[in-house]
Amino acid sequence: xxxxxxxxxxxxxxxxxxxxxxxxxxxxxxxxxxxxxxxxxxxxxxxxxxxxxxxxxxxxxxxxxxxxxxxxxxxxxxxxxxxxxxxxxxxxxxxxxxxxxxxxxxxxxxxxxxxxxxxxxxxxxxxxxxxxxxxxxxxxxxxxxxxxxxxxxxxxxxxxxxxxxxxxxxxxxxxxxxxxxxxxxxxxxxxxxxxxxxxxxxxxxxxxxxxxxxxxxxxxxxxxxxxxxxxxxxxxxxxxxxxxxxxxxxxxxxxxxxxxxxxxxxxxxxxxxxxxxxxxxxxxxxxxxxxxxxxxxxxxxxxxxxxxxxxxxxxx
Amino acid sequence: xxxxxxxxxxxxxxxxxxxxxxxxxxxxxxxxxxxxxxxxxxxxxxxxxxxxxxxxxxxxxxxxxxxxxxxxxxxxxxxxxxxxxxxxxxxxxxxxxxxxxxxxxxxxxxxxxxxxxxxxxxxxxxxxxxxxxxxxxxxxxxxxxxxxxxxxxxxxxxxxxxxxxxxxxxxxxxxxxxxxxxxxxxxxxxxxxxxxxxxxxxxxxxxxxxxxxxxxxxxxxxxxxxxxxxxxxxxxxxxxxxxxxxxxxxxxxxxxx
Numbered sequence: 001x002x003x004x005x006x007x008x009x010x011x012x013x014x015x016x017x018x019x020x021x022x023x024x025x026x027x028x029x030x031x032x033x034x035x036x037x038x039x040x041x042x043x044x045x046x047x048x049x050x051x052x053x054x055x056x057x058x059x060x061x062x063x064x065x066x067x068x069x070x071x072x073x074x075x076x077x078x079x080x081x082x083x084x085x086x087x088x089x090x091x092x093x094x095x096x097x098x099x100x101x102x103x104x105x106x107x108x109x110x111x112x113x114x115x116x117x118x119x120x121x122x123x124x125x126x127x128x129x130x131x132x133x134x135x136x137x138x139x140x141x142x143x144x145x146x147x148x149x150x151x152x153x154x155x156x157x158x159x160x161x162x163x164x165x166x167x168x169x170x171x172x173x174x175x176x177x178x179x180x181x182x183x184x185x186x187x188x189x190x191x192x193x194x195x196x197x198x199x200x201x202x203x204x205x206x207x208x209x210x211x212x213x214x215x216x217x218x219x220x221x222x223x224x225x226x227x228x229x230x231x232x233x234x235x236x237x238x239x240x241x242x243x244x245x246x247x248x249x250x251x252x253x254x255x256x257x258x259x260x261x262x263x264x265x266x267x268x269x270x271x272x273x274x275x276x277x278x279x280x281x282x283x284x285x286x287x288x289x290x291x292x293x294x295x296x297x298x299x300x301x302x303x304x305x306x307x308x309x310x311x312x313x314x315x316x
Numbered sequence: 317x318x319x320x321x322x323x324x325x326x327x328x329x330x331x332x333x334x335x336x337x338x339x340x341x342x343x344x345x346x347x348x349x350x351x352x353x354x355x356x357x358x359x360x361x362x363x364x365x366x367x368x369x370x371x372x373x374x375x376x377x378x379x380x381x382x383x384x385x386x387x388x389x390x391x392x393x394x395x396x397x398x399x400x401x402x403x404x405x406x407x408x409x410x411x412x413x414x415x416x417x418x419x420x421x422x423x424x425x426x427x428x429x430x431x432x433x434x435x436x437x438x439x440x441x442x443x444x445x446x447x448x449x450x451x452x453x454x455x456x457x458x459x460x461x462x463x464x465x466x467x468x469x470x471x472x473x474x475x476x477x478x479x480x481x482x483x484x485x486x487x488x489x490x491x492x493x494x495x496x497x498x499x500x501x502x503x504x505x506x507x508x509x510x511x512x513x514x515x516x517x518x519x520x521x522x523x524x525x526x527x528x529x530x531x532x533x534x535x536x537x538x539x540x541x542x543x544x545x546x547x548x549x550x551x552x553x554x555x556x557x558x559x560x561x562x563x564x565x566x567x568x569x570x571x572x573x
Binding site: 014049052053054055056073074075077078080082084086087088089090091092097101102104105106107108109149 | 317318320321322324325327328329332339403406407408410411412413414415416417418568572573
Protein backbone atom coordinates (compact mmCIF):
# COMPACT_ATOMS: atom_id res chain seq x y z
CA UNK A 1 0.00 0.00 0.00
CA UNK A 2 1.25 3.51 -0.82
CA UNK A 3 2.58 5.41 2.17
CA UNK A 4 0.77 8.54 3.29
CA UNK A 5 4.14 10.29 3.31
CA UNK A 6 7.45 9.29 1.75
CA UNK A 7 10.54 11.41 2.27
CA UNK A 8 13.89 10.45 0.76
CA UNK A 9 17.20 12.25 1.17
CA UNK A 10 15.56 15.53 2.08
CA UNK A 11 17.96 18.43 2.62
CA UNK A 12 17.40 22.11 3.27
CA UNK A 13 20.01 24.82 3.45
CA UNK A 14 18.65 28.31 4.12
CA UNK A 15 20.03 31.41 2.41
CA UNK A 16 22.04 32.20 5.55
CA UNK A 17 23.94 28.93 5.01
CA UNK A 18 22.23 27.17 7.92
CA UNK A 19 21.79 23.50 7.12
CA UNK A 20 18.41 22.71 8.65
CA UNK A 21 18.00 19.23 7.16
CA UNK A 22 20.91 16.95 6.34
CA UNK A 23 19.31 14.14 4.34
CA UNK A 24 16.15 12.90 5.99
CA UNK A 25 14.38 9.64 5.13
CA UNK A 26 10.95 9.14 6.58
CA UNK A 27 7.95 6.95 5.81
CA UNK A 28 4.52 7.32 7.37
CA UNK A 29 2.04 4.55 6.63
CA UNK A 30 -1.59 5.23 5.79
CA UNK A 31 -3.76 5.39 8.90
CA UNK A 32 -0.79 5.97 11.21
CA UNK A 33 -0.72 8.41 14.12
CA UNK A 34 2.86 9.55 13.86
CA UNK A 35 4.90 11.89 16.03
CA UNK A 36 7.89 13.87 14.82
CA UNK A 37 9.76 14.96 17.90
CA UNK A 38 12.85 17.03 18.41
CA UNK A 39 14.23 20.00 20.31
CA UNK A 40 13.79 23.57 19.07
CA UNK A 41 15.66 24.13 15.82
CA UNK A 42 16.03 20.40 15.13
CA UNK A 43 14.27 20.59 11.76
CA UNK A 44 10.69 19.52 12.55
CA UNK A 45 8.93 22.59 11.20
CA UNK A 46 11.27 22.77 8.20
CA UNK A 47 10.42 19.17 7.31
CA UNK A 48 6.69 19.76 7.62
CA UNK A 49 7.02 23.14 5.87
CA UNK A 50 8.55 21.41 2.85
CA UNK A 51 5.78 18.80 2.79
CA UNK A 52 3.20 21.62 2.83
CA UNK A 53 5.22 23.64 0.27
CA UNK A 54 5.71 26.59 2.60
CA UNK A 55 9.45 25.94 2.48
CA UNK A 56 11.38 25.08 -0.68
CA UNK A 57 13.64 22.05 -0.37
CA UNK A 58 17.27 22.03 -1.42
CA UNK A 59 17.30 18.37 -2.49
CA UNK A 60 15.46 15.09 -1.99
CA UNK A 61 12.07 13.65 -2.78
CA UNK A 62 8.74 14.07 -1.03
CA UNK A 63 5.57 12.17 -1.96
CA UNK A 64 2.13 12.47 -0.41
CA UNK A 65 -0.02 9.41 -1.06
CA UNK A 66 2.28 8.60 -3.97
CA UNK A 67 2.12 12.10 -5.50
CA UNK A 68 5.57 13.60 -5.90
CA UNK A 69 5.50 17.27 -4.89
CA UNK A 70 7.91 18.09 -7.74
CA UNK A 71 5.67 16.69 -10.45
CA UNK A 72 2.16 16.43 -8.93
CA UNK A 73 2.12 19.20 -6.35
CA UNK A 74 -1.56 20.02 -6.81
CA UNK A 75 -2.62 16.37 -6.27
CA UNK A 76 -0.35 16.10 -3.24
CA UNK A 77 -1.84 19.26 -1.72
CA UNK A 78 -5.40 18.00 -2.21
CA UNK A 79 -4.62 15.18 0.23
CA UNK A 80 -3.05 17.44 2.84
CA UNK A 81 -4.51 19.39 5.72
CA UNK A 82 -2.19 21.62 7.70
CA UNK A 83 -2.46 23.05 11.21
CA UNK A 84 0.56 25.32 11.68
CA UNK A 85 2.29 26.24 14.90
CA UNK A 86 1.36 29.93 14.72
CA UNK A 87 -2.00 31.54 14.02
CA UNK A 88 -2.04 32.27 10.32
CA UNK A 89 -5.56 33.37 9.49
CA UNK A 90 -6.94 36.81 8.78
CA UNK A 91 -7.81 38.07 12.25
CA UNK A 92 -10.53 40.33 10.84
CA UNK A 93 -12.46 37.59 9.03
CA UNK A 94 -15.35 35.78 10.69
CA UNK A 95 -14.82 32.19 11.81
CA UNK A 96 -17.25 30.75 9.25
CA UNK A 97 -15.73 32.77 6.41
CA UNK A 98 -12.19 31.63 7.26
CA UNK A 99 -13.23 28.00 6.94
CA UNK A 100 -15.36 28.38 3.80
CA UNK A 101 -12.75 30.56 2.07
CA UNK A 102 -10.17 27.84 2.67
CA UNK A 103 -12.57 25.33 1.11
CA UNK A 104 -12.90 27.65 -1.87
CA UNK A 105 -9.13 27.54 -2.40
CA UNK A 106 -9.54 23.77 -2.80
CA UNK A 107 -12.20 24.32 -5.44
CA UNK A 108 -15.13 23.38 -3.19
CA UNK A 109 -18.26 25.42 -4.05
CA UNK A 110 -19.67 27.57 -1.26
CA UNK A 111 -22.80 25.45 -0.74
CA UNK A 112 -20.78 22.29 -0.17
CA UNK A 113 -18.14 24.20 1.81
CA UNK A 114 -20.82 25.55 4.15
CA UNK A 115 -21.98 22.02 4.98
CA UNK A 116 -18.42 20.87 5.70
CA UNK A 117 -17.65 24.02 7.71
CA UNK A 118 -20.75 23.49 9.85
CA UNK A 119 -19.78 19.86 10.49
CA UNK A 120 -16.29 20.66 11.74
CA UNK A 121 -17.15 23.88 13.57
CA UNK A 122 -19.80 21.92 15.48
CA UNK A 123 -17.42 19.05 16.19
CA UNK A 124 -14.83 21.47 17.52
CA UNK A 125 -17.30 23.50 19.56
CA UNK A 126 -17.03 26.67 17.47
CA UNK A 127 -20.43 26.77 15.79
CA UNK A 128 -21.74 29.37 18.24
CA UNK A 129 -18.78 31.57 17.30
CA UNK A 130 -19.24 31.26 13.54
CA UNK A 131 -20.06 34.94 13.06
CA UNK A 132 -17.36 36.17 15.44
CA UNK A 133 -14.23 37.81 13.97
CA UNK A 134 -11.25 35.52 14.59
CA UNK A 135 -9.41 38.13 16.65
CA UNK A 136 -12.14 37.92 19.31
CA UNK A 137 -11.52 34.20 19.96
CA UNK A 138 -9.51 32.81 22.85
CA UNK A 139 -6.19 31.07 22.15
CA UNK A 140 -7.74 27.63 22.44
CA UNK A 141 -10.57 28.55 20.08
CA UNK A 142 -8.08 29.88 17.54
CA UNK A 143 -6.25 26.54 17.63
CA UNK A 144 -9.51 24.69 17.08
CA UNK A 145 -10.40 27.06 14.25
CA UNK A 146 -7.14 26.13 12.51
CA UNK A 147 -8.03 22.44 12.87
CA UNK A 148 -11.52 23.02 11.40
CA UNK A 149 -9.96 24.98 8.55
CA UNK A 150 -7.45 22.19 7.85
CA UNK A 151 -10.21 19.58 7.73
CA UNK A 152 -12.79 21.38 5.64
CA UNK A 153 -11.65 19.69 2.41
CA UNK A 154 -11.54 16.25 4.12
CA UNK A 155 -7.79 15.58 3.73
CA UNK A 156 -6.41 12.06 4.07
CA UNK A 157 -3.27 13.33 5.80
CA UNK A 158 -3.48 15.85 8.62
CA UNK A 159 -0.28 17.57 9.73
CA UNK A 160 -0.32 19.31 13.10
CA UNK A 161 2.61 21.42 14.21
CA UNK A 162 2.34 21.92 17.98
CA UNK A 163 -1.47 21.86 17.95
CA UNK A 164 -1.95 22.14 21.70
CA UNK A 165 0.74 24.72 22.50
CA UNK A 166 -0.60 27.08 25.15
CA UNK A 167 -3.87 25.18 25.52
CA UNK A 168 -5.20 24.29 28.98
CA UNK A 169 -5.29 20.65 30.08
CA UNK A 170 -9.04 20.18 29.71
CA UNK A 171 -9.08 21.52 26.20
CA UNK A 172 -5.94 19.57 25.33
CA UNK A 173 -7.64 16.34 26.38
CA UNK A 174 -10.72 17.15 24.29
CA UNK A 175 -8.49 17.89 21.29
CA UNK A 176 -6.70 14.57 21.83
CA UNK A 177 -10.02 12.80 21.84
CA UNK A 178 -11.05 14.58 18.64
CA UNK A 179 -7.79 13.67 16.89
CA UNK A 180 -8.02 10.05 18.03
CA UNK A 181 -11.50 9.96 16.58
CA UNK A 182 -10.27 11.39 13.26
CA UNK A 183 -7.49 8.80 13.18
CA UNK A 184 -9.94 5.97 13.88
CA UNK A 185 -12.00 7.16 10.92
CA UNK A 186 -8.95 6.72 8.68
CA UNK A 187 -7.17 10.08 8.64
CA UNK A 188 -3.41 9.70 8.85
CA UNK A 189 -2.04 12.15 11.41
CA UNK A 190 1.47 13.53 11.77
CA UNK A 191 2.10 15.53 14.89
CA UNK A 192 4.94 17.56 16.28
CA UNK A 193 4.73 18.48 19.91
CA UNK A 194 6.77 19.59 22.87
CA UNK A 195 4.37 17.81 25.20
CA UNK A 196 5.87 14.36 25.10
CA UNK A 197 3.02 12.88 27.06
CA UNK A 198 0.90 13.95 24.10
CA UNK A 199 3.00 11.84 21.74
CA UNK A 200 3.01 8.99 24.25
CA UNK A 201 -0.76 9.12 24.63
CA UNK A 202 -1.67 9.47 20.96
CA UNK A 203 0.97 8.16 18.59
CA UNK A 204 1.82 4.67 17.41
CA UNK A 205 5.10 5.53 15.69
CA UNK A 206 7.67 8.12 16.56
CA UNK A 207 10.63 9.70 14.80
CA UNK A 208 13.11 11.82 16.70
CA UNK A 209 14.90 14.49 14.71
CA UNK A 210 17.92 16.40 15.92
CA UNK A 211 20.44 18.63 14.18
CA UNK A 212 18.68 17.98 10.87
CA UNK A 213 18.96 14.20 11.09
CA UNK A 214 16.53 11.48 12.12
CA UNK A 215 18.16 9.90 15.16
CA UNK A 216 15.41 7.35 15.74
CA UNK A 217 12.37 6.16 13.80
CA UNK A 218 10.45 3.30 15.34
CA UNK A 219 7.24 2.32 17.08
CA UNK A 220 6.41 3.93 20.41
CA UNK A 221 6.27 0.49 21.98
CA UNK A 222 9.78 -0.43 20.87
CA UNK A 223 11.07 2.95 21.95
CA UNK A 224 9.62 2.65 25.42
CA UNK A 225 10.99 -0.87 25.81
CA UNK A 226 14.46 0.63 25.67
CA UNK A 227 13.82 2.48 28.85
CA UNK A 228 16.04 0.81 31.43
CA UNK A 229 15.18 2.93 34.43
CA UNK A 230 12.05 4.52 35.76
CA UNK A 231 11.65 6.62 38.87
CA UNK A 232 8.47 6.19 40.92
CA UNK A 233 7.10 8.68 43.44
CA UNK A 234 5.45 7.09 46.47
CA UNK A 235 3.24 9.08 48.84
CA UNK A 236 3.42 7.55 52.30
CA UNK A 237 0.70 7.66 54.93
CA UNK A 238 3.10 9.07 57.53
CA UNK A 239 5.84 11.55 56.80
CA UNK A 240 9.30 10.00 56.75
CA UNK A 241 12.38 11.59 58.31
CA UNK A 242 14.83 9.59 56.29
CA UNK A 243 14.51 7.41 53.21
CA UNK A 244 14.15 3.71 54.05
CA UNK A 245 16.95 1.37 53.07
CA UNK A 246 15.63 -0.78 50.19
CA UNK A 247 17.95 -3.57 49.12
CA UNK A 248 18.69 -3.48 45.38
CA UNK A 249 16.93 -0.14 44.90
CA UNK A 250 18.12 3.43 45.09
CA UNK A 251 15.69 5.60 46.99
CA UNK A 252 15.57 9.07 48.52
CA UNK A 253 13.17 11.70 49.83
CA UNK A 254 12.45 14.72 47.67
CA UNK A 255 12.07 18.27 49.01
CA UNK A 256 8.42 17.65 49.86
CA UNK A 257 9.08 14.42 51.69
CA UNK A 258 7.85 12.20 48.84
CA UNK A 259 9.73 8.94 48.46
CA UNK A 260 11.53 8.51 45.13
CA UNK A 261 12.48 4.97 44.09
CA UNK A 262 14.55 4.05 41.00
CA UNK A 263 13.42 0.79 39.39
CA UNK A 264 15.68 -0.76 36.75
CA UNK A 265 14.45 -2.90 33.88
CA UNK A 266 13.95 -6.44 35.17
CA UNK A 267 13.33 -5.39 38.76
CA UNK A 268 9.87 -5.94 40.24
CA UNK A 269 7.88 -3.24 41.96
CA UNK A 270 6.55 -5.97 44.26
CA UNK A 271 10.02 -6.14 45.88
CA UNK A 272 9.79 -2.43 46.69
CA UNK A 273 6.39 -2.83 48.33
CA UNK A 274 7.45 -5.98 50.18
CA UNK A 275 10.45 -4.23 51.71
CA UNK A 276 8.40 -1.15 52.59
CA UNK A 277 5.78 -3.41 54.20
CA UNK A 278 8.49 -5.04 56.29
CA UNK A 279 9.64 -1.60 57.44
CA UNK A 280 6.01 -0.67 58.22
CA UNK A 281 5.90 2.10 55.63
CA UNK A 282 2.39 2.39 54.18
CA UNK A 283 2.11 3.74 50.62
CA UNK A 284 -1.15 5.56 49.81
CA UNK A 285 -0.48 6.52 46.19
CA UNK A 286 2.11 6.14 43.48
CA UNK A 287 3.06 7.81 40.15
CA UNK A 288 6.00 7.94 37.77
CA UNK A 289 8.31 10.87 38.30
CA UNK A 290 9.01 11.82 34.69
CA UNK A 291 7.20 11.11 31.51
CA UNK A 292 8.83 7.95 30.17
CA UNK A 293 9.09 9.17 26.63
CA UNK A 294 10.50 12.46 27.81
CA UNK A 295 13.28 10.65 29.60
CA UNK A 296 14.17 8.67 26.49
CA UNK A 297 13.94 11.75 24.32
CA UNK A 298 16.34 13.73 26.47
CA UNK A 299 18.80 10.86 26.51
CA UNK A 300 18.72 10.45 22.73
CA UNK A 301 19.06 14.14 22.02
CA UNK A 302 21.90 14.55 24.50
CA UNK A 303 23.63 11.53 23.03
CA UNK A 304 23.31 13.04 19.56
CA UNK A 305 24.54 16.50 20.58
CA UNK A 306 27.80 17.57 18.89
CA UNK A 307 30.87 17.82 21.07
CA UNK A 308 30.86 21.02 23.08
CA UNK A 309 27.05 21.23 23.03
CA UNK A 310 25.75 19.48 26.09
CA UNK A 311 22.11 20.34 26.40
CA UNK A 312 19.18 20.89 24.10
CA UNK A 313 18.26 24.18 25.65
CA UNK A 314 19.24 27.42 24.01
CA UNK A 315 19.09 26.10 20.50
CA UNK A 316 15.84 27.74 19.42
CA UNK B 317 -7.88 20.79 -10.14
CA UNK B 318 -10.40 20.78 -12.95
CA UNK B 319 -11.69 23.93 -14.67
CA UNK B 320 -14.68 24.22 -12.36
CA UNK B 321 -12.53 23.91 -9.23
CA UNK B 322 -10.10 26.50 -10.61
CA UNK B 323 -12.99 28.87 -11.25
CA UNK B 324 -14.27 28.34 -7.70
CA UNK B 325 -10.81 29.12 -6.31
CA UNK B 326 -10.58 32.22 -8.51
CA UNK B 327 -13.99 33.55 -7.48
CA UNK B 328 -13.17 32.83 -3.82
CA UNK B 329 -10.14 35.12 -4.03
CA UNK B 330 -12.01 37.80 -5.98
CA UNK B 331 -15.04 37.84 -3.66
CA UNK B 332 -12.81 37.90 -0.59
CA UNK B 333 -10.97 40.90 -2.04
CA UNK B 334 -14.18 42.75 -2.85
CA UNK B 335 -15.55 41.99 0.60
CA UNK B 336 -12.33 43.32 2.12
CA UNK B 337 -12.33 46.72 0.45
CA UNK B 338 -16.07 47.25 0.80
CA UNK B 339 -15.91 46.32 4.50
CA UNK B 340 -13.38 49.11 5.06
CA UNK B 341 -15.04 51.58 2.66
CA UNK B 342 -14.19 54.67 4.75
CA UNK B 343 -10.53 53.84 4.07
CA UNK B 344 -10.86 52.64 0.49
CA UNK B 345 -13.83 54.22 -1.30
CA UNK B 346 -14.47 57.50 0.50
CA UNK B 347 -11.00 59.16 0.42
CA UNK B 348 -10.55 59.09 -3.39
CA UNK B 349 -14.08 60.46 -3.82
CA UNK B 350 -13.27 63.37 -1.47
CA UNK B 351 -9.84 64.00 -3.02
CA UNK B 352 -11.14 64.00 -6.57
CA UNK B 353 -14.00 66.32 -5.65
CA UNK B 354 -11.41 68.75 -4.29
CA UNK B 355 -9.44 68.46 -7.54
CA UNK B 356 -12.57 69.24 -9.53
CA UNK B 357 -13.39 72.26 -7.35
CA UNK B 358 -9.89 73.71 -7.03
CA UNK B 359 -8.20 72.84 -10.32
CA UNK B 360 -11.30 72.56 -12.48
CA UNK B 361 -13.50 75.37 -11.24
CA UNK B 362 -11.39 77.90 -9.36
CA UNK B 363 -8.06 77.76 -11.21
CA UNK B 364 -9.36 76.19 -14.42
CA UNK B 365 -11.69 79.09 -15.16
CA UNK B 366 -8.62 81.36 -15.38
CA UNK B 367 -6.57 78.93 -17.47
CA UNK B 368 -8.94 78.85 -20.41
CA UNK B 369 -8.84 76.14 -23.05
CA UNK B 370 -6.49 73.16 -23.14
CA UNK B 371 -6.34 70.93 -26.22
CA UNK B 372 -9.42 72.65 -27.59
CA UNK B 373 -11.57 71.97 -24.49
CA UNK B 374 -12.33 73.95 -21.35
CA UNK B 375 -9.87 73.03 -18.61
CA UNK B 376 -12.38 71.08 -16.50
CA UNK B 377 -13.31 68.84 -19.42
CA UNK B 378 -9.63 68.36 -20.19
CA UNK B 379 -8.59 67.20 -16.71
CA UNK B 380 -11.59 64.97 -15.97
CA UNK B 381 -10.31 61.96 -18.00
CA UNK B 382 -6.87 62.32 -16.41
CA UNK B 383 -8.28 62.51 -12.90
CA UNK B 384 -10.49 59.47 -13.47
CA UNK B 385 -7.45 57.58 -14.75
CA UNK B 386 -5.35 58.78 -11.80
CA UNK B 387 -7.95 57.43 -9.36
CA UNK B 388 -8.12 54.12 -11.22
CA UNK B 389 -4.32 53.74 -11.27
CA UNK B 390 -3.68 54.56 -7.61
CA UNK B 391 -6.58 52.49 -6.27
CA UNK B 392 -5.91 49.42 -8.40
CA UNK B 393 -2.31 49.47 -7.23
CA UNK B 394 -3.10 50.27 -3.59
CA UNK B 395 -5.70 47.53 -3.27
CA UNK B 396 -3.43 44.71 -4.34
CA UNK B 397 -0.28 45.88 -2.61
CA UNK B 398 -1.98 46.48 0.73
CA UNK B 399 -4.13 43.36 0.66
CA UNK B 400 -1.42 40.92 -0.37
CA UNK B 401 1.21 42.45 1.89
CA UNK B 402 -1.22 42.28 4.83
CA UNK B 403 -1.71 38.59 4.07
CA UNK B 404 2.06 38.13 4.10
CA UNK B 405 2.35 40.09 7.34
CA UNK B 406 -0.41 38.11 9.07
CA UNK B 407 0.89 34.90 7.45
CA UNK B 408 -2.60 34.18 6.16
CA UNK B 409 -0.98 33.92 2.71
CA UNK B 410 -0.06 30.41 3.92
CA UNK B 411 -3.74 29.50 3.52
CA UNK B 412 -3.25 29.98 -0.21
CA UNK B 413 0.20 28.43 -0.38
CA UNK B 414 -0.81 25.11 1.19
CA UNK B 415 -3.83 24.85 -1.09
CA UNK B 416 -3.68 23.52 -4.66
CA UNK B 417 -4.48 26.90 -6.26
CA UNK B 418 -2.03 27.45 -9.15
CA UNK B 419 0.05 30.63 -9.13
CA UNK B 420 -1.68 32.06 -12.19
CA UNK B 421 -5.07 31.77 -10.46
CA UNK B 422 -3.70 33.54 -7.37
CA UNK B 423 -2.39 36.36 -9.59
CA UNK B 424 -5.61 36.53 -11.62
CA UNK B 425 -7.70 36.64 -8.43
CA UNK B 426 -5.75 39.49 -6.89
CA UNK B 427 -5.58 41.45 -10.16
CA UNK B 428 -9.35 41.12 -10.57
CA UNK B 429 -9.80 42.28 -6.97
CA UNK B 430 -7.59 45.30 -7.66
CA UNK B 431 -9.52 46.03 -10.83
CA UNK B 432 -12.82 45.79 -8.97
CA UNK B 433 -11.70 48.55 -6.62
CA UNK B 434 -9.92 50.63 -9.28
CA UNK B 435 -12.84 50.51 -11.69
CA UNK B 436 -15.35 51.00 -8.88
CA UNK B 437 -13.54 54.18 -7.88
CA UNK B 438 -13.41 55.14 -11.58
CA UNK B 439 -17.21 54.93 -11.75
CA UNK B 440 -17.59 56.96 -8.52
CA UNK B 441 -15.22 59.69 -9.78
CA UNK B 442 -16.94 59.73 -13.18
CA UNK B 443 -20.32 60.23 -11.50
CA UNK B 444 -18.88 63.01 -9.33
CA UNK B 445 -17.39 64.72 -12.39
CA UNK B 446 -20.88 64.97 -13.91
CA UNK B 447 -21.66 67.53 -11.23
CA UNK B 448 -18.94 69.77 -12.69
CA UNK B 449 -18.94 69.11 -16.43
CA UNK B 450 -20.73 67.25 -19.20
CA UNK B 451 -18.97 64.14 -20.47
CA UNK B 452 -19.46 63.23 -24.10
CA UNK B 453 -17.89 59.91 -24.94
CA UNK B 454 -15.96 59.98 -28.21
CA UNK B 455 -15.24 56.24 -28.37
CA UNK B 456 -16.80 53.95 -25.75
CA UNK B 457 -14.72 50.89 -26.76
CA UNK B 458 -11.52 52.93 -26.39
CA UNK B 459 -12.64 54.19 -22.95
CA UNK B 460 -13.52 50.70 -21.73
CA UNK B 461 -10.47 48.93 -23.13
CA UNK B 462 -8.01 51.58 -21.89
CA UNK B 463 -9.39 51.79 -18.38
CA UNK B 464 -9.66 47.99 -18.00
CA UNK B 465 -6.13 47.37 -19.24
CA UNK B 466 -4.64 50.20 -17.17
CA UNK B 467 -6.37 48.93 -14.05
CA UNK B 468 -5.07 45.42 -14.75
CA UNK B 469 -1.55 46.71 -15.34
CA UNK B 470 -1.34 48.58 -12.04
CA UNK B 471 -2.94 45.71 -10.17
CA UNK B 472 -0.14 43.45 -11.42
CA UNK B 473 2.35 46.17 -10.42
CA UNK B 474 0.87 46.27 -6.92
CA UNK B 475 1.16 42.50 -6.69
CA UNK B 476 4.88 42.58 -7.57
CA UNK B 477 5.42 45.35 -5.02
CA UNK B 478 3.69 43.24 -2.35
CA UNK B 479 5.81 40.19 -3.15
CA UNK B 480 9.04 42.17 -2.93
CA UNK B 481 8.06 44.23 0.14
CA UNK B 482 9.51 43.13 3.46
CA UNK B 483 8.11 45.96 5.60
CA UNK B 484 5.24 48.43 5.49
CA UNK B 485 7.59 51.21 4.30
CA UNK B 486 8.22 49.22 1.12
CA UNK B 487 4.51 49.27 0.39
CA UNK B 488 4.33 53.07 0.35
CA UNK B 489 7.66 53.83 -1.38
CA UNK B 490 6.56 53.01 -4.92
CA UNK B 491 3.19 54.84 -4.79
CA UNK B 492 4.78 57.90 -3.16
CA UNK B 493 8.02 58.22 -5.06
CA UNK B 494 7.23 56.57 -8.40
CA UNK B 495 3.53 56.35 -9.08
CA UNK B 496 2.41 59.80 -7.90
CA UNK B 497 5.19 61.78 -9.72
CA UNK B 498 4.67 59.77 -12.93
CA UNK B 499 0.92 60.35 -12.74
CA UNK B 500 1.25 64.09 -12.14
CA UNK B 501 3.79 64.32 -14.98
CA UNK B 502 1.73 62.02 -17.19
CA UNK B 503 -0.41 64.73 -18.74
CA UNK B 504 -3.26 64.65 -16.22
CA UNK B 505 -3.27 68.42 -15.77
CA UNK B 506 -1.68 69.63 -19.00
CA UNK B 507 -1.05 68.79 -22.63
CA UNK B 508 2.61 67.99 -23.33
CA UNK B 509 2.34 70.42 -26.25
CA UNK B 510 2.92 73.10 -23.61
CA UNK B 511 6.35 71.68 -22.83
CA UNK B 512 9.62 72.50 -24.59
CA UNK B 513 10.75 69.82 -27.08
CA UNK B 514 13.25 68.30 -24.67
CA UNK B 515 10.69 67.76 -21.90
CA UNK B 516 8.17 66.50 -24.43
CA UNK B 517 10.72 63.81 -25.33
CA UNK B 518 11.28 63.00 -21.67
CA UNK B 519 7.51 62.79 -21.10
CA UNK B 520 7.23 60.20 -23.87
CA UNK B 521 9.23 57.83 -21.64
CA UNK B 522 6.52 58.04 -18.98
CA UNK B 523 4.21 55.03 -19.41
CA UNK B 524 1.34 56.75 -17.59
CA UNK B 525 1.25 59.43 -20.30
CA UNK B 526 0.05 56.79 -22.78
CA UNK B 527 -2.69 55.56 -20.48
CA UNK B 528 -4.00 59.03 -19.63
CA UNK B 529 -3.96 60.08 -23.28
CA UNK B 530 -5.52 56.84 -24.49
CA UNK B 531 -8.37 57.36 -22.04
CA UNK B 532 -8.64 61.05 -22.91
CA UNK B 533 -8.90 60.13 -26.58
CA UNK B 534 -11.78 57.78 -25.74
CA UNK B 535 -13.67 60.58 -24.01
CA UNK B 536 -12.67 63.78 -25.78
CA UNK B 537 -11.25 62.48 -29.05
CA UNK B 538 -7.94 64.33 -28.51
CA UNK B 539 -4.60 62.87 -27.46
CA UNK B 540 -0.92 63.81 -27.30
CA UNK B 541 -0.03 60.34 -28.60
CA UNK B 542 -1.51 57.87 -31.08
CA UNK B 543 -4.23 55.96 -29.13
CA UNK B 544 -3.21 52.66 -30.70
CA UNK B 545 0.36 53.22 -29.57
CA UNK B 546 -1.13 53.80 -26.10
CA UNK B 547 -2.93 50.46 -26.18
CA UNK B 548 0.16 48.70 -27.49
CA UNK B 549 2.28 50.18 -24.69
CA UNK B 550 -0.22 49.11 -22.01
CA UNK B 551 -0.43 45.58 -23.39
CA UNK B 552 3.36 45.32 -23.56
CA UNK B 553 3.70 46.47 -19.93
CA UNK B 554 1.02 44.01 -18.84
CA UNK B 555 2.85 41.16 -20.57
CA UNK B 556 6.20 42.05 -19.01
CA UNK B 557 4.86 42.61 -15.47
CA UNK B 558 2.71 39.46 -15.59
CA UNK B 559 5.76 37.44 -16.60
CA UNK B 560 7.76 38.95 -13.72
CA UNK B 561 4.94 38.34 -11.21
CA UNK B 562 4.57 34.69 -12.21
CA UNK B 563 8.33 34.15 -12.08
CA UNK B 564 8.49 35.65 -8.58
CA UNK B 565 5.55 33.49 -7.46
CA UNK B 566 7.16 30.35 -8.89
CA UNK B 567 10.37 31.14 -7.01
CA UNK B 568 8.35 31.81 -3.88
CA UNK B 569 9.92 35.26 -3.58
CA UNK B 570 8.82 36.84 -0.32
CA UNK B 571 6.33 34.10 0.48
CA UNK B 572 8.28 30.85 0.82
CA UNK B 573 11.42 30.24 2.84
